[in-house]
Amino acid sequence: MENTFILIVIFLILILALIFVIAVQKSNQRDKVRELQELELVKKSRVLNFLPEMQCSDNNDLDPDCYDILKIEVMKEIFDNDKDYYPVLLGNVRILIRKFDPSPEINSWKDEWLVYDNPKAEDKGYREVQFPVLLRDVTSNSDYFGVIYLGVYE
């Protein structure tokens, strides 16, 4: 009887310890997931830097902070029709570009392009970062202030 009682107590202590370990691990996992989401956002925002498809290029001198309006218009059409290549390359992101004139302080934009939008089948949230960029119209040789709203579907 005594032995059984001791064993029950030991098992109870073990179960409590196990519950504690699981709870700590779950909390760590949540932190890890958050960290990975942040990392994903940073990674996706970097992807834009390697998209010569939209960047300004002056005789192949690429400017990562400048976007060519003609390329944006063409790429919007290409992204809309492409179901294989760019969804894999860019993943589940949303790229919205707004053109301001003369500056965003007037709180209205002149043009906007929802260049790319690839949400996940299951909605689990959305994070967005904004980048101020230069938008160039090569045909009229004019530059505009623009903002890229890059959203990452979680």
Added chain:
Amino acid sequence: MKITKKGAIEIQFNWIYIAVVGVILLTIFINIAGGIRKGAQQQLAIEAVNIFDEIFTSLQGSEKTEHSITLPGIELELASDDEVCNYYAIKDSDFGRRSTEYLPVFSPNLIKKEILSYSIGWDIPFRTNYFLYLTSPDIAYVYVGQGLDIIDLQDNMPDHLTKEKVNTVPEFINHNYYKVKFISYSSLDNDEVSRSVAKLSDKDVTGVYINENDKSITYYEKDSDVLTEKSISYYIDDATLFAAIYSDNPGSYECNLKKAMLRINKISNMLVKRIDLITKSNLLPECKSETSSYNQAKTLLTQLKDETKTQVVSKNKIQSLINIKEDLQNINNKLNRKSCPTLY
């Protein structure tokens, strides 16, 4: 003091009871410890791969910069077969495999101790891709020959590579490198390797013979103690030449080059449509007169798009890409001189 029969049985039973429970508890603890250890290993693999993913993305942006990443007790495995060059993972881990489906990564199939990375933007003539080159300091790149061309190549390739210079293949003694690559501007066919190199497995001793005249690269692999020809591939410029040297085998080189060609196909398609928008816009009179240049460029870009529709690396295709690249460069320079919207 007399122990009764009943008491003796009870004492024995208690010991059996304790032994059984002890074994059960021990088994539970061993299983839990094993599970935690396995979980930690998987976690390390997943975390490492995630961090590499982030690092590889950043590395592309830091063009022509040499980086190194220490591998703490892990080895990086990269798919480098002919048709499968689309992932990397931690060796001996089934978890955390990361896709490189559209990222051209030129590397050996296994990287130990430290990752040495380098990246170059590939222009044909417009920027299409960022090539990522990976290797290990424990892989020897052996430059064979005495000509200026091999000295130039040795100087041009990243400084962090483990470079060795010899006049002939047998001169090279292996100092515990796990892979050896011979690079030469003359044929390496049937060249005998030293005994220290012969000890390595055949697949780990390879060679490339660069023929600048026809832009070809002949791949060699060790067969017992001599280098034997495997196959021939082609390169266009320094970026593709480095890619061929970093790659473990011709299959891996061509597989990754096909990814780059697919991107050319996509970008040339975009540039054709962009030219349409340029020619339809209100251009300055001096640029309006350049309509023929734009049309010519459109033809060349369409040709480029067609050439890269099927991503086969052949001599004719490479020559055609070189010609298109030069013609597009000339048109772009002309438009640039006239201050008209350039093609790229």
